[in-house]
Amino acid sequence: MFMKLSFLGGAQEVTGANHLLEYNSGSKSGQTKKLLVDCGMFQGSKVCEEQNHEPFRFDPKDIDFLFVTHGHLDHVGRIPKLVRDGFGGKIFSTEPTRDFAELMLDDSLGILSKEAERENKELIYKKEDIARTMSLWEAVEYDKEFYLGDIGVVFRDAGHILGSAMVEINLSAGARTKKIVFTGDLGNPPVPLLRPPYKITDANFLVIESTYGDREHEDINERKLKIERAIEDAVAKKGVLMIPAFSIERTQELLFEINDLVESGRIPKIPIFLDSPLAIRATKVYRKYEKYYNKKAKFIINSGDDVFKFPGLQFTLTTEESKKINDVLPPKVIMAGSGMSVGGRIIHHEKRYLSDPNSILLLVGFQAAGSLGRRLADGEKSVKILGEEISVRARIESVVGYSAHPDINGLYNFVENSVDSLEKVFVVQGEAKSALFFTQRVRDYLGVDAVAPKLGDSFKIAI
Numbered sequence: 001m002f003m004k005l006s007f008l009g010g011a012q013e014v015t016g017a018n019h020l021l022e023y024n025s026g027s028k029s030g031q032t033k034k035l036l037v038d039c040g041m042f043q044g045s046k047v048c049e050e051q052n053h054e055p056f057r058f059d060p061k062d063i064d065f066l067f068v069t070h071g072h073l074d075h076v077g078r079i080p081k082l083v084r085d086g087f088g089g090k091i092f093s094t095e096p097t098r099d100f101a102e103l104m105l106d107d108s109l110g111i112l113s114k115e116a117e118r119e120n121k122e123l124i125y126k127k128e129d130i131a132r133t134m135s136l137w138e139a140v141e142y143d144k145e146f147y148l149g150d151i152g153v154v155f156r157d158a159g160h161i162l163g164s165a166m167v168e169i170n171l172s173a174g175a176r177t178k179k180i181v182f183t184g185d186l187g188n189p190p191v192p193l194l195r196p197p198y199k200i201t202d203a204n205f206l207v208i209e210s211t212y213g214d215r216e217h218e219d220i221n222e223r224k225l226k227i228e229r230a231i232e233d234a235v236a237k238k239g240v241l242m243i244p245a246f247s248i249e250r251t252q253e254l255l256f257e258i259n260d261l262v263e264s265g266r267i268p269k270i271p272i273f274l275d276s277p278l279a280i281r282a283t284k285v286y287r288k289y290e291k292y293y294n295k296k297a298k299f300i301i302n303s304g305d306d307v308f309k310f311p312g313l314q315f316t317l318t319t320e321e322s323k324k325i326n327d328v329l330p331p332k333v334i335m336a337g338s339g340m341s342v343g344g345r346i347i348h349h350e351k352r353y354l355s356d357p358n359s360i361l362l363l364v365g366f367q368a369a370g371s372l373g374r375r376l377a378d379g380e381k382s383v384k385i386l387g388e389e390i391s392v393r394a395r396i397e398s399v400v401g402y403s404a405h406p407d408i409n410g411l412y413n414f415v416e417n418s419v420d421s422l423e424k425v426f427v428v429q430g431e432a433k434s435a436l437f438f439t440q441r442v443r444d445y446l447g448v449d450a451v452a453p454k455l456g457d458s459f460k461i462a463i
């Protein structure tokens, strides 16, 4: 009996997660099962995004099941393409992930359609492929094992965004069982709304993310203070505070924190715009699944506070409403997508206000290589936005501690929990530098066999 792991996206890069697990239990029925974990979009530079157009390195018709760790586009973005290209098996995820995926795919199609028109390119999927995708989707609960033949599957809370999960796969052959865990993206506790990641102590094989595998985060408690200061500075200078926010989780966490700052009187009441239809819709999903929140957040909600509503906050859903933000005199706060400033409404605000020395751009999440957000974070003084050269005079700040991913210490602790049973660790979903650094750390400090696979690498393991 054997399993074979192939890394077909998110290998020495953050985005495009796509891992294939083939398993043959050696039983009489003897068929090799093919399972996919995530089928995400490559995001970042143009060259990177070109990969979304390439055919899959397997025949989608041969895949039996797809497990989806969470609703971010770099984990779900190519699922409709998979379906379009022949996948007809079942898709499993938690309920929030299913809802987020539908939102993200619809939104992404809108962006892809505009791009395809502009560049005269073929679309990687169409509207009907999303509908077909959703018809294959089945929601599962955390911590309830289900069986697909001789494969047991459990989704565990990953604490990264609402509904995010690690996929724990138990492969049994006769009396033997091997546990392989795909972490998806892990959370960075403590966070305002979510529970910490589930603690896994008996994995035999680990496929672990490494977004921040070579860095340490600043103190988590600093982040609320930084938000508060950024708002106060914007008020003092009568500037605009722009926050490119990922629509899912970052935005809701920011709202949650700002809600507290406003209601406790720590910041003055100023206009705060959530200028992202996707984030507004995602916030509805948060309201729908409060049962997934941590105890503290549940307590606040049960005490009657609407954490996504406070004086000064306005949701601007339509383009007209969005345009009217321009007429509101600063100081003001604008939160808008996309989180890495690749498309979305934020770039219109950046185009308008980045040249204003009184304004602030606050980066609250990971910025992929090649993205506008990354270039601004790296200190570029002149950037081209929507065809116009903009000189950057606004203050650029990052709150790394706001990251939804653990740093090297968090990742290390996660691996260490399973050190007694681990046979091999596969380090994925990080840029080469980060993935390789963390791989070396695991080898050197824990004495566990570890590798950072390159795109297309396969490992056949007898079990």
Ligand SMILES: [Zn+2]
Residues within 6 Å of the ligand: 070, 072, 160, 185
């Ligand atoms: Zn993610």
